[in-house]
Amino acid sequence: xxxxxxxxxxxxxxxQLNYNLAKFSSFRxxxxxxxxxxxxxxxxxxxxxxxxxxxxLPYLVLGRxxxxxxxxxxxxxxxxxxxxxxxKINLKAENGTALVYVEAGADLPALAADMLKKGxxxxxxxxxxxxxxxxxxxxxxxxxxxxxxxxxxxxxxIRCGEIKTLRREEVAYRYRGTxxxxxxxxxxxxxxxKLSAEEQKVAMENRKMWMEKRRNSQPLTxxxxxxxxxxxPPDENGNPRFTGALIEACGLKGKRIGDAQISxxxxxxxxxxxxxxxxxxxxxxxxxxxxxxRKFGVNLELExxxxxxxx
Ligand SMILES: Cc1cc2nc3c(=O)[nH]c(=O)nc-3n(C[C@H](O)[C@H](O)[C@H](O)COP(=O)(O)OP(=O)(O)OC[C@H]3O[C@@H](n4cnc5c(N)ncnc54)[C@H](O)[C@@H]3O)c2cc1C
Numbered sequence: 001x002x003x004x005x006x007x008x009x010x011x012x013x014x015x016q017l018n019y020n021l022a023k024f025s026s027f028r029x030x031x032x033x034x035x036x037x038x039x040x041x042x043x044x045x046x047x048x049x050x051x052x053x054x055x056x057l058p059y060l061v062l063g064r065x066x067x068x069x070x071x072x073x074x075x076x077x078x079x080x081x082x083x084x085x086x087x088k089i090n091l092k093a094e095n096g097t098a099l100v101y102v103e104a105g106a107d108l109p110a111l112a113a114d115m116l117k118k119g120x121x122x123x124x125x126x127x128x129x130x131x132x133x134x135x136x137x138x139x140x141x142x143x144x145x146x147x148x149x150x151x152x153x154x155x156x157x158i159r160c161g162e163i164k165t166l167r168r169e170e171v172a173y174r175y176r177g178t179x180x181x182x183x184x185x186x187x188x189x190x191x192x193x194k195l196s197a198e199e200q201k202v203a204m205e206n207r208k209m210w211m212e213k214r215r216n217s218q219p220l221t222x223x224x225x226x227x228x229x230x231x232x233p234p235d236e237n238g239n240p241r242f243t244g245a246l247i248e249a250c251g252l253k254g255k256r257i258g259d260a261q262i263s264x265x266x267x268x269x270x271x272x273x274x275x276x277x278x279x280x281x282x283x284x285x286x287x288x289x290x291x292x293x294r295k296f297g298v299n300l301e302l303e304x305x306x307x308x309x310x311x
Pocket of ligand 1: 026060061062063064065066067068082104128129130131132133134135136137138139140141142143183184185186218220224225226227305
């Protein structure tokens, strides 16, 4: 049995019980977390984690909730939210580059825009990825030919109850994944390039073009969680394959179950038309997987993370 007083003594940040999570997910879907905490700083994250381990309460971390589907039944255990307080950024200029310390809850698009304005390049391809820096590191988020690990120097994590700094070479990262799944990412240090005035101008134009491309190809006005599935590996001739095109070729664009719909704009996105349930999204995911397998023999792998209990 959780002792709320003890939890409030252990964690200095906000503590809530039976807290609804829908507003913490870009899908605007999800039930309640038994316990929700928003630690004040990195030390507070460690205290929360030690408390949950002591009372044997399972926990998970939530960034900006832009890559998750939270169960209608909610989450048994605790959710540690990093988006409210872990947002410090510190830039140190160094011989034509900058070493940028960033806490895990910082907003990636805001960081990318700010760095470019200051004349540092390397994040502009990732400008439209609407998540936290911690979430981006966990997923090795990427766009337009770049992944976040290309600019990572080191990552600070809680691993086995201790705070550790891992150099980039110590992390196994791949397309939309890393081996940090069992860690809590607290911060990272990025190395960004100092741009000449001309390079900065080109980078700004590129950023604008990529943002425009997103607006034209993604359903940004409806709640969604980005690409539902990863792209499959290239075909036997080495040609890249795109999940959106495979789903579209199955005739599934616009397919609706409850208030969840395979986007008419981009077939690898599912949108929430109003009151979609996680179960509606799951039904569309299962239908899509079955159709793509039947028509193309391709097994689609989820890119989004399912949080909580699913049948
Ligand atoms: C419109 C739209 C467009 C998108 N475009 C792209 C794109 O181009 N490229 C791309 O890669 N992604 C894209 N995404 C997906 C998503 O934005 C990214 O994966 C993002 O990096 C997730 O960050 P987050 O903070 O929202 O993570 P969350 O959704 O909060 O969490 C995702 C996973 O990471 C874990 N996690 C989060 N923070 C931490 C932490 N500090 N420590 C340990 N674990 C943590 C969570 O437990 C969860 O398992 C898009 C999403 C949307 C909605």
